[in-house]
Amino acid sequence: MDFTEALKKLVELQTTDSGLDDLDRVRKGFQKEAAAIEASLAALQARIQDEKKALDELLKARKTCEMEVGALDSKIQKYQGQESEVKSNEQFAALKQEIEKSKEEKSKSEEKVLEILFKEDTQRAELQRLAGELAGAEKQAAQAREGLRQKTADCEKAALEKKAERVKQLAELPPDFAQGYEALRGNGKKIALAQIREDLTCSGCHMSVPPQTLNEIRKNIGIQRCNCGRYLYEKV
Ligand SMILES: [Zn+2]
Structure with missing residues (x-):
């Protein structure tokens, strides 16, 4: 996948x-x-x-x-x-x-x-x-x-x-995503998946997404996680 x-x-x-x-x-x-x-x-x-x-x-x-x-x-x-x-x-x-x-x-x-x-x-x-x-x-x-x-x-x-x-x-x-997602939900993060907002911050924790991470997301290099643990994505 x-x-x-x-x-x-x-x-x-x-x-x-x-x-x-x-x-x-x-x-x-x-x-x-x-x-x-x-x-x-x-x-x-x-x-x-x-x-x-x-x-x-x-x-x-x-x-x-x-x-x-x-x-x-x-x-x-x-x-x-x-x-x-x-x-x-x-x-x-x-x-x-x-x-x-x-x-x-x-x-x-x-x-x-x-x-x-x-x-x-x-x-x-x-x-x-x-x-x-x-x-x-x-x-x-x-x-x-x-x-x-x-x-x-x-x-x-x-x-x-x-x-x-x-x-x-x-x-x-894939099992690692399933487990990661469940762990986030289990930790009380209702939104385990955070969209990157226009000002390039994580919609979960409101912190700026580091340029490096952003780059990797845009190049579709793996699924990146924010420092808060949430899976980050731009518009799908
Ligand atoms: Zn975050």
Whole structure:
């Protein structure tokens, strides 16, 4: 196999591998999308739990106020029962004052109860709205999950095809190139093959290609490697 042919095959292998890398990126993108969907559902569910807690707090607060109203009611009745028993005008006036004070407190507590009832209504409406939102989001999520599952399966199928192609392409290469290429990929160099750019630098590491190397490439003397290890080529 001459060098031009080997280089051409290396470029083809690199194209397949870049395709595989792209598919992997796309698949990871789908995974992220799926995770984002679950996270937003979980956030909505957590929000509903918080709002339910807030409603429980309102119910508790109302219960406390209603108990206050009841207690003040008993107090007022007790004082009213004492009205006929007092001996002096002063005592009577003091009792009247106590009754008035308790009535005021009672009416304040009753107002609070009403206020809380109003807030409960608002809170229940909000919970209902959120339940509707969650139902909608769950329906959308189910569709999105299915779409992503399908797209992921397509990606995996395409990747399998590319992997089979890569095995074939690798087998067609002279073994030393195949090993060199695999070693570069194994070292994390996704682009094992670097085109020489117009400014005569390696497109992999951006260093200038030495004139000597450039000369050898142009004269087609073997396949040259950059100092970064990548196989260098000019336009194929
Ligand atoms: Zn380089």
